[in-house]
Amino acid sequence: MYPWQAGNWQNLTNSQHNKRLAHGLLFHGAAGIGKNAFALEFAHWLMCEQPLKDRACGECKSCMLIKADSHPDLLILSPEEDAKVIKVDQIRELIDKISLTGHSYGYRVIIISPADSLNINASNSLLKTLEEPPANTILILISDKPSKLMATIRSRTQMIRFELPSKEESLEWLNQQNIEKAELSLKLSAGSPLSALAMAEDESLKIRDKLFENWQDLAQGKLDALDSAAMWLKDGFKVLGNLPLNWVSSWIIDMLRDLQGGHIDSLSNVDYAQTLQKLAGQVDLKALYGLLDRLNDTIRLLDTSANQQTLIEAVLIHWAGLKRS
Ligand SMILES: [Zn+2]
Numbered sequence: 001m002y003p004w005q006a007g008n009w010q011n012l013t014n015s016q017h018n019k020r021l022a023h024g025l026l027f028h029g030a031a032g033i034g035k036n037a038f039a040l041e042f043a044h045w046l047m048c049e050q051p052l053k054d055r056a057c058g059e060c061k062s063c064m065l066i067k068a069d070s071h072p073d074l075l076i077l078s079p080e081e082d083a084k085v086i087k088v089d090q091i092r093e094l095i096d097k098i099s100l101t102g103h104s105y106g107y108r109v110i111i112i113s114p115a116d117s118l119n120i121n122a123s124n125s126l127l128k129t130l131e132e133p134p135a136n137t138i139l140i141l142i143s144d145k146p147s148k149l150m151a152t153i154r155s156r157t158q159m160i161r162f163e164l165p166s167k168e169e170s171l172e173w174l175n176q177q178n179i180e181k182a183e184l185s186l187k188l189s190a191g192s193p194l195s196a197l198a199m200a201e202d203e204s205l206k207i208r209d210k211l212f213e214n215w216q217d218l219a220q221g222k223l224d225a226l227d228s229a230a231m232w233l234k235d236g237f238k239v240l241g242n243l244p245l246n247w248v249s250s251w252i253i254d255m256l257r258d259l260q261g262g263h264i265d266s267l268s269n270v271d272y273a274q275t276l277q278k279l280a281g282q283v284d285l286k287a288l289y290g291l292l293d294r295l296n297d298t299i300r301l302l303d304t305s306a307n308q309q310t311l312i313e314a315v316l317i318h319w320a321g322l323k324r325s
Pocket of ligand 1: 047048050051056057060061062063
């Protein structure tokens with residue numbers, strides 16, 4: 001469990017001690033704060049044969065099976081490889097499994113993550129199990145976007161909110177992980193400490209530097225927007241999904257802040273602040289808002305199945321073609 005989850009842990013273990021734990025739980029809250037890890041640890045504790053007051057014993061048969069990833073009563077359901085949704089067949093298979101096979105000892109725990117990826121048929125198929133689960137079965141649904149769940153699913157679960165840790169808590173934890181640029185990574189990860197850790201440990205910050213350099217070159221007319229788009233796709237989007245567009249959005253928002261008299265300390269991209277001020281000084285406010293609108297549309301469209309390459313080309317062409325003084 002992460003230090004910022006201690007309150008959630010206490011509440012849930014108390015509920016269980018008092019025999020008040022609901023059969024369906026919905027863990028929700030921002031991405032990148034460790035809800036999945038928490039769910040696994042809680043399942044582990046529920047399934048332990050000799051649990052201590054607030055943690056699993058780590059030695060019983062159940063604990064050993066969980067450590068070996070082979071406990072038959074811990075069922076984890078996610079979209080299958082390359083799929084975006086959890087399909088109804090997966091839910092049917094799950095229901096067959098839990099209704100046909102009894103289980104040996106203690107609890108059976110089903111974790112569905114991300115629960116907002118259940119499609120409509122899968123959700124409908126899950127409803128009855130959520131309403132009347134087999135004895136000693138706990139369902140844990142996990143979601144960053146609980147509003148995307150069917151209302152009937154939400155209403156059959158007890159919603160457990162996981163709070164984003166404070167900046168101080170996150171920084172203290174990140175500093176214990178001995179990473180460089182903890183504060184910058186946290187700022188670029190919208191305050192999610194686990195996303196910040198991943199960012200600091202992988203190539204994301206280097207890729208961000210490369211794309212930002214390209215973004216500057218485009219403004220100076222040094223590069224062709226279509227060539228740039230090919231590079232963005234290959235080195236950026238293939239590696240990081242749509243994250244680079246969130247960066248571009250934050251660059252533009254920083255430029256808008258600057259144009260509207262914001263102090264340099266108010267910019268999110270602290271490491272690019274001076275360059276962003278310079279770039280902002282060359283364009284006008286209205287044109288920049290136009291670009292931000294297009295970018296927001298693009299981010300929305302990329303969530304559907306629209307053509308990624310065409311959309312990214314259009315954003316870079318728009319940026320390169322802004323009238324500059
Ligand atoms: Zn145990």
